[in-house]
Amino acid sequence: MQQLTNRSVQVNRAPMTFGEKIYIPAIMKGLSITLGHIFKKKATVSYPEQKRPFSPVFRGLHVLNRDEEGRERCTACGLCALACPAEAITMEAAERKPGEENLYREEKYAAKYEINMLRCIFCGFCEEACPKDAIYLSETVMPANYTRKYFIYKKEDLLIPHPKKQESAQ
Ligand code: SF4
Ligand code: SF4
Numbered sequence: 001m002q003q004l005t006n007r008s009v010q011v012n013r014a015p016m017t018f019g020e021k022i023y024i025p026a027i028m029k030g031l032s033i034t035l036g037h038i039f040k041k042k043a044t045v046s047y048p049e050q051k052r053p054f055s056p057v058f059r060g061l062h063v064l065n066r067d068e069e070g071r072e073r074c075t076a077c078g079l080c081a082l083a084c085p086a087e088a089i090t091m092e093a094a095e096r097k098p099g100e101e102n103l104y105r106e107e108k109y110a111a112k113y114e115i116n117m118l119r120c121i122f123c124g125f126c127e128e129a130c131p132k133d134a135i136y137l138s139e140t141v142m143p144a145n146y147t148r149k150y151f152i153y154k155k156e157d158l159l160i161p162h163p164k165k166q167e168s169a170q
Contacts, residue, residue, distance in 0.1 A: 059122045059137040062115055062153070063160050067105050070162040073134035074113065075106035083129035088119035106132070113155040117142055 019025050045052060065073045076093035094111035096104045103109075127136045135158075145151065 054139060058139060059124050061117075061138050061140040061142050062120075062126070062158055063136055063138045064113065064155060064158040065134050065136060066160055066162065068163065069102070070164050071101075071103060071105040072109055072159065073105050073132045074110045075108050075132055075134070076110040076113075077108075077131065079129045079131065080126035080135055083125040084120075085123065085125065086119040086121050088116045089126060090114050090116075110155060113158065115153045115158065117151040117153055118148065 067073055076091050078091065078093075081087075081089040081091060090112075091110045091114070092112040093108050096107050096109055122137065124137050142151075
């Protein structure tokens with residue numbers, strides 16, 4: 001048969017020598033390789049006690065931002081959803097009512113806002129598209145889970161804590 005590459009090796013079918021039959025040289029060779037690796041720098045870390053430093057451009061879980069008074073910045077314009085190549089973002093807009101000026105910065109806000117993290121590829125396009133500085137990707141690694149529904153992050157999961165309520169709780 002014609003060979004596709006020149007890397008093929010002819011199998012040696014000669015009977016084993018006495019040294020090969022007792023396996024001791026092969027065992028010693030294997031142990032020497034193991035011993036050689038014991039004193040080398042470990043390639044692994046003891047996670048989660050030890051963590052590797054992330055790249056400065058690492059993009060983790062999304063965060064919905066508030067302004068300095070604690071009002072939600074998102075105006076439900078939909079630009080992030082439009083920019084998302086994975087179609088991971090969905091939202092429902094609502095009109096701000098009189099008396100809600102302390103809750104929402106703009107006249108329109110996201111009554112519902114969801115990101116499907118199973119679809120998300122953490123490209124950061126949503127952050128770049130947002131004209132209100134309302135969404136950004138944090139340095140938090142998304143936790144693992146066994147159930148799909150825990151990967152659908154709702155507005156309540158994404159919003160940062162209210163700065164004033166947090167201050168009074170301290
Ligand atoms: S990071 Fe990229 S894929 Fe994920 S929600 Fe934002 S735009 Fe979509
Ligand atoms: S997060 Fe930004 S881009 Fe997305 S809907 Fe809200 S304001 Fe618009």
